[in-house]
Amino acid sequence: MNNDVTVAAIQLEPKIGDLHANLTACENMANEAGKKGAKWIIIPEFFTTGMAFNPRITDAIQPPNGPALNLLLDLAKRHHAYIGGSFITRDEDNIVRNAFYLVSPEGIVGRHDKDIPTMWENCFYIGGTDDGIIEMNDRQTVGVSLCWEFMRSQTARRLREKVDVIVGGSCWWSVPSWVPKSVTARWEEKNERTALESVRVFATYVGAPIIHAAHVGEIECPLPWMPMNYKGHYEAGSMIVDGEGNTIALRDRHEGQGIVIGNIKIGRTTPQQDIPNKYWLHDRGPIPTLAWNYQHLHGRRWYKKNVAHRKPSVAEKPKSLAK
Secondary structure, X not given: OOEEEEEEEEEEOOOOOOHHHHHHHHHHHHHHHHHOOOOEEEOOOOOOOOOOOOHHHHHHOEOOOOHHHHHHHHHHHHHOOEEEEEEEEEXXXXXXXXXXXXXXXXXXXXXXXXXXXXXXXXXXXXXXXXXXXXXXXXXXXXXXXXXXXXHEHHHHHHXXXXXOEEEEEEOOEOOOOOOOHHHHHHHHHHHHHHHHHHHHHHHHHHOOOEEEEEEEEEEEEEOOOOOOEEEEEEEEEEEEEOOOOOEEEEEEHHHOOEEEEEEEEEOOOXXXXXXXXXXXXXXXXXXXXXXXXXXXXXXXXXXXXXXOOOOOOHHHOOOOOOO
């Protein structure tokens, strides 16, 4: 099925762990996109919390049927549109996951749990095992990819020639400006290009258009097992890409918070290139590679101590229990 559709992606400047502020900002921008005729509106990964190594995030963990999902459902009804975004949720089995929900005016269409947490994300949730494919009633099939899922060949293989549109978002942080600054500046230039290209090129591996939402703004937090703080920014790059990998619309980090809108043809195309026979589709760079490995070890321990056996906070409880 091939349809020209107006779609939108939201670019959020999050307040770490501030559920109310983040939901309000997303609602306002989604309303703007809906008024401009968008029939697909995608909100970033971690739209309830942002992402940093900050324990405030644990206080904003959501139940599956809490304020975050209710906002998505309300927006879908209000604008007669498909709405999607991910947030950290504690499921009935007491495991916390990064869950992307796609909803329609009729209700929940499907869910994808991000497969592998990135770096300090390991502190807050456990990876999922589904294939990221959501079947819709009108015979369209949706693929979901979140942040560094766009970086891995296994994601491209499970979606390749199987989906009509890819939706998702990123919360991608910059390489810090450490000494020698001339070296880390070069690493950051490459990191910023990778954040954009990993999304655009992904369409050429899978053969489907992409609606991608991102975060923007400054970020500072402690570094796990390190004596210094991390200080940097979210790379941003909310974008709309067609099935051949052409950028239809882009909002980079210098444009700040806001929305990006464009028209795409929803439907499968022939992939433009083969998926490389390697784990990573793009080089991560030295600092992200180091952080990926050591923060995975740290994060698993931190999750078990601070999240796994924690009783739900007020923010995590359904409305009927939040007293």
